[in-house]
Amino acid sequence: MTNSPLALPSNIAKRGTWEAMPTSATDLSTKDCCIVQLVIQNPTAGALTFTMADKATSPLTVYNAKSIAAGAEYVLNVPNGVWFSKGLTVSSSGSGLVMSMVLLENRV
Numbered sequence: 001m002t003n004s005p006l007a008l009p010s011n012i013a014k015r016g017t018w019e020a021m022p023t024s025a026t027d028l029s030t031k032d033c034c035i036v037q038l039v040i041q042n043p044t045a046g047a048l049t050f051t052m053a054d055k056a057t058s059p060l061t062v063y064n065a066k067s068i069a070a071g072a073e074y075v076l077n078v079p080n081g082v083w084f085s086k087g088l089t090v091s092s093s094g095s096g097l098v099m100s101m102v103l104l105e106n107r108v
Contacts, residue, residue: 025090031086033103034083039100041068042097048093
């Protein structure tokens with residue numbers, strides 16, 4: 001890492017770009033990781049849900065069918081991160097949700 005104020009740690013796997021949330025369980029990471037920022041928007045006319053779980057031997061579902069109202073935005077800022085053992089899987093109940101996150105991976 002350099003002294004530049006714009007330099008980012010090399011363990012940032014996702015840097016806040018917008019992407020469609022998948023409608024079936026999809027791995028966003030297969031390594032130990034944590035989310036320090038998550039933004040989910042629902043630009044559709046109806047409520048949608050999302051589910052987020054780690055990939056541990058006995059998976060822990062952090063958000064289970066969390067509802068996002070039509071036109072709403074869900075923002076999670078966690079300076080110390082939300083930990084996901086062995087990776088992160090996400091899915092939504094239907095097409096339309098978009099997400100942006102800062103995801104740090106254990107690169108060891």
